[in-house]
Amino acid sequence: MNSLSQFLSLSDANVRYVVIGCVLLGISSGLMGVYTLLRKRALIGDAIAHAVLPGICIAFMLSGVRNTWVLFAGAVVTGSLAVYLVDLITRRSRLKPDAAIALVLSVFFGAGILLLTIIQSSGNAAQSGLDKFLFGKAAAMLPEDLWLFGVVLLLVVLVLLTGYKDFKLLAFDKGYAQSQGIPVKALEMVLSTLTVLTVATGIQAVGVVLMSSLLIAPAAASRYWTHRLSGMLILSAILATLGAYIGAFISYTKPGMPTGPWIVVVLSCITLASMLLAPNQGVIARYLQRRKHRNKILQENILKAFFHLGEKKNNQALAFGMEVLRQQRDMPVARLKSGLRQLVRQGSLLDTNEGYQLTRSGLEAATRVVRLHRLWELYLSRHLNIAPDHVHEDAEGIEHLITPELERELELLLDSPGIDPHDSQIPYTQKDRNR
Amino acid sequence: MIQHVDNPIIEVHDLTVSYDKKPVLWNVDFTIPAGALVGIIGPNGAGKSTLIKAMMGLLPLSSGYTELFGKKLNDVRKRVSYVPQRESVDWDFPASVMDIALMGRYGQRGLFNRITAEDRSIARQALEEVHMLEFANRQIGQLSGGQQQRVFLARALAQQADLYFMDEPFAGVDAATEGAIIELLKELKSQGKTILVVHHDLQSAADYFDWIVLLNTRLVASGPVKEVLTPTLLQETYGGKLSLLAQVGDIASSKGVGTRE
Numbered sequence: 001m002n003s004l005s006q007f008l009s010l011s012d013a014n015v016r017y018v019v020i021g022c023v024l025l026g027i028s029s030g031l032m033g034v035y036t037l038l039r040k041r042a043l044i045g046d047a048i049a050h051a052v053l054p055g056i057c058i059a060f061m062l063s064g065v066r067n068t069w070v071l072f073a074g075a076v077v078t079g080s081l082a083v084y085l086v087d088l089i090t091r092r093s094r095l096k097p098d099a100a101i102a103l104v105l106s107v108f109f110g111a112g113i114l115l116l117t118i119i120q121s122s123g124n125a126a127q128s129g130l131d132k133f134l135f136g137k138a139a140a141m142l143p144e145d146l147w148l149f150g151v152v153l154l155l156v157v158l159v160l161l162t163g164y165k166d167f168k169l170l171a172f173d174k175g176y177a178q179s180q181g182i183p184v185k186a187l188e189m190v191l192s193t194l195t196v197l198t199v200a201t202g203i204q205a206v207g208v209v210l211m212s213s214l215l216i217a218p219a220a221a222s223r224y225w226t227h228r229l230s231g232m233l234i235l236s237a238i239l240a241t242l243g244a245y246i247g248a249f250i251s252y253t254k255p256g257m258p259t260g261p262w263i264v265v266v267l268s269c270i271t272l273a274s275m276l277l278a279p280n281q282g283v284i285a286r287y288l289q290r291r292k293h294r295n296k297i298l299q300e301n302i303l304k305a306f307f308h309l310g311e312k313k314n315n316q317a318l319a320f321g322m323e324v325l326r327q328q329r330d331m332p333v334a335r336l337k338s339g340l341r342q343l344v345r346q347g348s349l350l351d352t353n354e355g356y357q358l359t360r361s362g363l364e365a366a367t368r369v370v371r372l373h374r375l376w377e378l379y380l381s382r383h384l385n386i387a388p389d390h391v392h393e394d395a396e397g398i399e400h401l402i403t404p405e406l407e408r409e410l411e412l413l414l415d416s417p418g419i420d421p422h423d424s425q426i427p428y429t430q431k432d433r434n435r
Numbered sequence: 436m437i438q439h440v441d442n443p444i445i446e447v448h449d450l451t452v453s454y455d456k457k458p459v460l461w462n463v464d465f466t467i468p469a470g471a472l473v474g475i476i477g478p479n480g481a482g483k484s485t486l487i488k489a490m491m492g493l494l495p496l497s498s499g500y501t502e503l504f505g506k507k508l509n510d511v512r513k514r515v516s517y518v519p520q521r522e523s524v525d526w527d528f529p530a531s532v533m534d535i536a537l538m539g540r541y542g543q544r545g546l547f548n549r550i551t552a553e554d555r556s557i558a559r560q561a562l563e564e565v566h567m568l569e570f571a572n573r574q575i576g577q578l579s580g581g582q583q584q585r586v587f588l589a590r591a592l593a594q595q596a597d598l599y600f601m602d603e604p605f606a607g608v609d610a611a612t613e614g615a616i617i618e619l620l621k622e623l624k625s626q627g628k629t630i631l632v633v634h635h636d637l638q639s640a641a642d643y644f645d646w647i648v649l650l651n652t653r654l655v656a657s658g659p660v661k662e663v664l665t666p667t668l669l670q671e672t673y674g675g676k677l678s679l680l681a682q683v684g685d686i687a688s689s690k691g692v693g694t695r696e
Contacts (some may be wrong), residue, residue: 173524179517180542227574
């Protein structure tokens with residue numbers, strides 16, 4: 001735990017640079033990633049990341065020094081060129097955007113690797129560290145790097161705040177924005193430029209290859225938790241900070257652990273966790289919803305069996321055992337048992353010595369399901385001209401879905417009918433009639 | 436049958452629009468009187484949406500121009516409102532119904548300026564008019580197709596424009612929404628506004644509109660509904676594309692030169 005407190009206090013200057021640097025980068029990419037994601041430009045982000053490599057190499061070859069600002073300028077030039085070329089190819093040729101992006105990405109990256117090889121074989125002493133741009137090397141961050149990251153972050157925040165409403169409209173509905181006289185082209189250029197700046201700084205930490213995940217992962221994760229653009233921006237920035245912080249810590253605990261890849265791994269875990277755990281949209285939430293509905297179907301089917309048995313005997317106050325119920329409606333014993341237990345617990349059934357018996361609320365629920373079933377059968381045969389012997393299966397599914405509003409609409413449409421296509425009574429309890 | 440009017444609110448002059456050098460609208464030329472409820476009608480691929488996009492300056496023109504209120508579009512943008520096709524946007528965008536209605540105020544407010552309380556009350560009123568105020572805080576992804584269309588209409592209403600261009604507002608909406616929309620259009624008309632609607636259902640066209648533009652890559656007719664919706668003109672519109680026109684268009688595209696160079 002000693003290492004943790006040392007890390008958290010940022011007392012070591014090296015740790016301080018790495019953590020502050022990664023957090024600054026993370027916030028910029030978290031914010032720009034939201035717009036990249038919403039404008040469906042995720043692949044462009046990847047293309048930019050790969051395209052900055054030749055720029056860095058050329059800047060180094062021309063200047064002969066490994067100066068942050070010089071390399072950054074080179075990165076921005078080729079990154080912007082890549083965006084422009086993707087746009088040009090898409091507009092002027094038959095290639096679709098995905099092909100144009102793939103083409104630009106591979107050509108630029110190939111050129112970058114080529115230049116890198118040339119630099120390395122030239123034996124320039126200052127070249128040491130240039131290959132770190134491939135996978136990033138956060139541990140090599142210098143104070144002047146932090147200044148650069150800070151300036152880029154400040155620019156991103158200022159521009160996004162100033163044009164918040166206009167960028168929002170641009171991302172949602174470009175055609176409409178244009179029709180309102182908003183300078184769409186200029187705004188798009190601003191966003192592209194900011195993305196290029198962000199990517200060009202971000203590769204310092206995570207490198208060319210992993211940069212697009214720094215851009216996309218926080219934004220994708222945040223989308224699961226909020227339905228507001230502002231919320232998404234704030235959350236994406238927070239998640240990116242968290243990822244950068246934790247990633248930097250993990251790499252700090254063991255010597256030789258790379259920072260950038262760890263940041264990406266942490267961010268990927270955050271995204272995965274969001275996909276699983278998010279309310280409503282998450283995988284687990286959806287599974288629970290489905291299970292809840294399946295349980296509801298089970299309960300309603302059991303109640304229906306009670307109703308049918310009682311209907312035959314003309315007495316809904318009778319108690320029935322498991323065997324009789326299974327003869328009425330075949331279902332696995334375990335399922336039936338669990339369903340009966342649930343129904344007893346919620347007060348729809350009474351567990352008596354002679355068997356299970358509908359309570360008053362149970363009878364109401366059972367009546368409702370049977371009524372919906374028969375109403376739907378009638379609707380199918382009357383309005384869709386489906387033969388009476390073909391409507392039952394359909395109604396078995398639909399009866400569990402119909403809401404009270406739809407039920408009223410059905411009754412109105414069918415003119416409060418008395419009997420279904422099989423000449424069975426469409427049942428109502430006293431409470432239903434009092435509605 | 437192309438009836439021109441004096442002092443038109445819209446004048447489309449010799450408009451040609453091409454995609455990839457291939458003309459999809461040929462020499463379209465018509466005028467629209469102020470206060471009309473206009474249906475733009477024609478078969479699939481007739482260029483109906485292209486026409487209104489071109490009139491709104493959203494597409495490059497091969498030739499011709501459009502004048503609105505007797506002026507260039509850029510001088511009267513604030514008086515013109517556009518309702519794009521519902522499918523043209525991603526409804527999973529993180530925004531509420533109110534957010535979308537407020538977007539109708541963005542252009543009026545101007546670049547970088549903030550939305551005011553007045554804008555909010557105008558947007559609320561617009562939502563009220565399309566019966567969507569109770570859903571103001573709902574995430575747009577949770578709306579039905581008809582509700583999404585109403586939100587788009589509310590956004591256009593919030594612009595408080597005098598001229599409306601609507602691209603297929605009746606496509607894929609329920610009967611209740613269709614009824615509500617047509618009521619709204621008639622209400623706008625009674626306030627003296629002019630509305631152009633891209634529409635593809637011939638049956639309802641006669642009831643909904645009082646001026647019809649028939650289109651099939653070229654202008655077939657433009658005039659009062661009774662004079663335009665005749666069997667002859669409809670046959671001309673829906674009887675298939677003029678094959679010579681289509682062939683020349685294909686050649687222009689394959690040579691990469693266009694028809695106006």
